[in-house]
Amino acid sequence: MTPAPPQANAVTAGLARGPAPSALGLAPGNAGAALNAFLTSCPGLVRRNDSTGLTQPQDWTLPCAAAHLAA
Numbered sequence: 001m002t003p004a005p006p007q008a009n010a011v012t013a014g015l016a017r018g019p020a021p022s023a024l025g026l027a028p029g030n031a032g033a034a035l036n037a038f039l040t041s042c043p044g045l046v047r048r049n050d051s052t053g054l055t056q057p058q059d060w061t062l063p064c065a066a067a068h069l070a071a
Contacts, residue, residue, distance in 0.1 A: 006053035013054060038067050 007013035026034065042064035046057050 003051070010054050013052070015054075035067060035071060039064075039071060042067065 042060065045060040046064060048057060050056065
């Protein structure tokens with residue numbers, strides 16, 4: 001199978017912004033679990049090479065830093 005050509009950005013790949021986090025209806029315990037799961041993924045996100053070209057490792061630096069502050 002031939003890989004799809006890289007997209008210019010997420011919008012051209014057909015992605016759209018999701019709902020605001022406040023609209024997800026997460027209970028505090030669930031939000032904490034989601035934050036912990038994201039924090040667990042951060043080391044891989046900041047060093048991973050996304051072959052789609054939609055993200056770069058440096059794209060995750062600020063979100064991961066903010067998540068660490070929120071934890």
